[in-house]
Amino acid sequence: MDIRRTKIADAIKMTTYDVTVNVKGWVRTKRGNKNVSFIALNDGSTINNIQIVADADKFSDELLKDVTTGACLSVTGTLVKSMGAGQSVEIQASEILIYGKADPNEYPLQKKGHSFEYLREIAHLRPRTNTFGAVFRIRHNMAMAIHSFFHQKGFYYFHTPIITASDCEGAGQMFQVTTKNLYDLKKDESGSIIYDDDFFGKMASLTVSGQLEGELGATALGAIYTFGPTFRAENSNTPRHLAEFWMIEPEMAFYDIKDNMDIAEEFIKYCVKWALDNCMEDLEFLNKMIDKTLIERLKSVIDCEFVRLPYTEGIKILEDAVAKGHKFEFPVFWGCDLASEHERFLVEQHFKRPVILTDYPKEIKAFYMKQNEDGKTVRAMDVLFPTIGEIIGGSEREENYDKLLKRIQELNIPMKDMWWYLDTRKFGSCPHSGFGLGFERLLLFVTGMQNIRDVIPFPRTPKTAEF
Ligand code: 4AD
Ligand code: MG
Secondary structure (H helix, E strand, C coil), X not given: CCCCECCHHHHCCCCCCCEEEEEEEEEEEEEECCCEEEEEEECCCCXXXXXXXXXXXXXXHHHHHHCCCCCEEEEEEEEEECCCXXXXXXXXXXXXXXXXXXXXXXXXXXXXXXXXXXXXXXXXXXXXXHHHHHHHHHHHHHHHHHHHHHHHXXXXXXXXXXXXXXXXXXXXXXXXXXXXXXXXXXXXXXXXXXXXCCCCXXXXXXXXXXXXXXXXXXXXXXXXXXXXXXXXXXXCCCCCCCCEEEEEEEEEECCCHHHHHHHHHHHHHHHHHXXXXXXXXXXXXXXXXXXXXXXXXXXXXXXXXXXXXXXXXXXXXXXXXXXXXCCXXXXXXXCCCCCHHHXXXXXXXXXXXXXXXXXEEHHHCCCCECECCCCCEXXXXXXXXXXXXXXXXXXXXXXXXXXXXHHXXXXXXXXXXXXXXXXXXXXXXXXXXXXXXXXXXXXXXXXXXXXXXXXXCCCCECCECCC
């Protein structure tokens, strides 16, 4: 019998019984006795499995023997109201076709409760677990939320290059792109590599941020956003850093730092609300299995107003805490780059809600940020979140040609890479602002997962590029 496949997400919601349906998916578990087998089947369309009831007298022992955890089946049968607890419908199977077997002696996802460390080693199969199915469905939904938010606000999705010759953040953490034979590099007398005959004729790298090109878009189209992969060769083995991560970077002409904070706050709340509106089954699963306070925390972020505080005030609060005996691993002083323990102290212990910290010392921020009148600070803003620390980094941009040029020179940024960026300040310069949201950091917050390696399908970190 050839009937159309029904997705399991739709099948389990059906209320017309005794109809013939076909479902396809992977076996999660099989239990039963010599008269009947109960097979839990999942096809990724939902966290829920559908129960297949296979009577022993309808199927050969050989066939049922091959229905093991991980095997892929096509099942046709009658959809009936379930007698058992835990599901409303089940399928009384009349036909079972095995697309692919999974040898129980070899299939690595046998028992429940594998550690996340182990599952990272089998990242090619972990999307088949309940937790990673939930995480990756939420990941998709957050991408949809992001496009929906900006589209609805009249922003244009602007594609900035992945390969670039400029270092936006100026931190020297770029991966080089070359077609040269690395064992036989042409060098000048001083030993520097000559790139003339390399693919791009100059040193090229993977981008750390689409911002600089994003500014070119914003100063023409008014408001744009990028959403793409970015790369950082920083050797940070932490639960919050990846070498390849996705970033959303809106950039808006005529926005000052206050407008920038307003839209950043509205944007994050929109994404979190989208998750609560569209991913409740997966969130309930994660709330039960991973983090019992997850849903409560998501709701609380939507309802609260973020604190807005200058860096200098933040440092005072942290110094006060130290004076009262609070121990941090890293020292706190005006001018220091905040560690995530400091950020989390402000958010989780002091204010108990998200904090937007502004006006950082210029020495610890990038060259493009608008300089304040005090000569010491820049109009930066970092959005700090519970459990995560920094989730967004952004600023109002320096739109004054002379000030920007001076800063570029002070920092020894090669001018030959920056002439086109400076042109925006030379021709029709305008006040503008933007920020970058780390997509995986947002996902850490929304899923309650603890490690950034567990919210991206195939994480890239120092010494790992498997799959
Ligand atoms: O603060 P960052 O470095 O800012 C920029 O790149 C700016 N150009 C953004 C802009 O204004 N358009 O990075 C922005 C965000 C961080 O707040 C963090 O969420 C995330 O990107 N991020 C990382 N996420 C995962 N792994 C890493 N190694 C990350 N580095 C930054
Ligand atoms: Mg930052």
